[in-house]
Amino acid sequence: MSRHLRSIDDPRRARAALSRLIEPGDLTGAALVQVLGPVGALQLVAEEGARVPASVQQNVADLLGAAAASRRELHVAGGIERWRPRLGDAVPERDLATVERLGGGILTPEDAAWPEQLDALGPGAPLCLWWRGREAVATGLGRGAGRLVSFVGSRDATEYGIRATHELVAPLVGRGLVVVSGGAYGIDAAAHRAALSAQHPEGGPATIAVMAGGVDRFYPAGNEELIRSVAAQGIVLAEVPPGSSPTRWRFLLRNRLIAALCRATVVVEARWRSGALTTARRAAEIGREVGAVPGSIFSANSAGCHRLLGEGSAVAVTRSADVLELAGLLDGTSGGGQAARSGDRAPDPGPARRHDGLDVQDLLLYEALPARGVTTPDKLCSVAGLGVGAVLGGLSRLRARGLAVEAAGGWRRTA
């Protein structure tokens, strides 16, 4: 087995094997792959009792530097000790055959179609991506990066959150955006459903589900049908190979992929403490746009969104146009920045008021006119606080606009 792994000379297959050995977010592994390349890294890990060359250890340490959370992460030998116990499970040919049988494949940095927006994660970038679904969607992840927007939020979403998700997502899909989420209950499911039911210009791709476990695991079970539809119209993605189970750890790490893949991330509902907030913060850290949907101050499911808005780390999103602006796709905006914050589009300007457009003096005069009975220009001078000239000129302007009428030797407003 180890001998076989050591014989692998194809970097893509080597990454497939390494993604079985190395947990997502294991910076030591990612760094080792950068230093030795996937083939060399796999050979070192697979070699019984291999000693880590000092130069390799040094390069890994230099590479990680500040990125490392602990000194332990800098230690290659410690990493190898973590990874070797899984050597027995690493059979890349089997995993690749499995994912192909499922109607998918893998993407690696060696591929032209690799979504380079993931490089924003630095050493935290995934070793490879396992996908299933429509190949065009998988190979378009990089090219179409500008159209990827994620919707995330509470699993125990409220009716308000579900409805808001649908109202926001549907028009976006109509504009050719691709909705990315995590396939979970609540907001995630609402986002996928809204995307699937919306009309997409090219008939899809409508949506992408990034999973914490393998793409053969439709998790959670209650969403199996939904995720199956996602795979049919779009794709299901994972950085762990088929058969991998969705541990809480992998859920936490999965969020960074959603953040990095998309141009913008929208949190629809989130409690004060919520995984969706980590996705949003991660997105902000790597320079992605972040939106949050406001809600009732009495709803615990909006507390997290209000927290993001309060911190200034998210922009208020109240309609799909806000999301287009965030993603820089609204005609005449460059996306994000003040553009996304400008409130320059009234949904409902309200009925024009009769006095709209009057200048200050004419407004004062209009205010001074009685609705019933009549009054004289002299009295109007006093009531409105205007000179005779202003009053006489104003009365004729108001009459011209149909706002004032002369009657019974005086003036009044028109009914």
Place this chain on the structure above:
Amino acid sequence: MSRHLRSIDDPRRARAALSRLIEPGDLTGAALVQVLGPVGALQLVAEEGARVPASVQQNVADLLGAAAASRRELHVAGGIERWRPRLGDAVPERDLATVERLGGGILTPEDAAWPEQLDALGPGAPLCLWWRGREAVATGLGRGAGRLVSFVGSRDATEYGIRATHELVAPLVGRGLVVVSGGAYGIDAAAHRAALSAQHPEGGPATIAVMAGGVDRFYPAGNEELIRSVAAQGIVLAEVPPGSSPTRWRFLLRNRLIAALCRATVVVEARWRSGALTTARRAAEIGREVGAVPGSIFSANSAGCHRLLGEGSAVAVTRSADVLELAGLLDGTSGGGQAARSGDRAPDPGPARRHDGLDVQDLLLYEALPARGVTTPDKLCSVAGLGVGAVLGGLSRLRARGLAVEAAGGWRRTA
């Protein structure tokens, strides 16, 4: 009459007279008063056929400069033409007697108690303030400026807005803040009511109503009882003399007083187009803190608040602590700025989770432990992706925390 006015040599009485002649926000009048002083300005206006000295016209023009909205505003003779028709109504002794009979008086820049925060309005500052109610509140407007917070919003408020106002205001009054509003229906009334019913440390002042008309007019009629209570526990304020009617123009101008008097302004509910937004913008322009209460994206009465949040011209306010931060009164904050935006206080941290505080490796190990049945350290190495040392050490740490138990020759999570 004019002769009498020309004989007035008391600046306070002169301002009382000028506030009858000159509309709020009439910059020409304000500038003339600055140039000639209230006594001199009144003498010029009251003098039949007076010619405006070139030097005076020049000084007024220089003073207004960019502040003037139109060239007409720079023209003193034009102003005098506006003001003279009201000379017959200007009887300051009568107005002062009236306001005293109502249990009030006036405040002018000549008074030590003049609220100097109004100077932020520049030439737009009021000529004087007419008040009725508790003298200590009126004379404390300047000293207590740091504790004045205004709550404004829609007249046609929703149940949500009313409830939010009460929940936000009550604790603030308990902290000694003074709630300022406009005495209107809806959010204004809710703010005054919440303040009146809340427990104030020194037994009041609980609230201040700034009126568009004279302080003898309890407008709107439906709020007469309420505004009477405001006058009893706090004060009712106006820049126009008793008997003046509340025109739409004066409502617009009144908003600037609310903005300038207070350290912070909170918009609870507002439509996309709403007077409350002008108050908020005015407040922001003169460097006051502005907050907006988020709400349902489906509520037209929250659209204005979301507009402010979207523009970045307001901070999200979801609890009274946010208002204290805005006003710089929350211990350990300097108010406003990032302080007001930091979300560093969890209302409900949620139940601590069993695995909180585990380091990454122990979390991976905990995730790998079966809930039912048992497994061996070897299997755990492979499942968790950890070395033997990490697994054995981790198992004892988890056992110590009561998270793992050894049983039947293996390990599992504790129930």
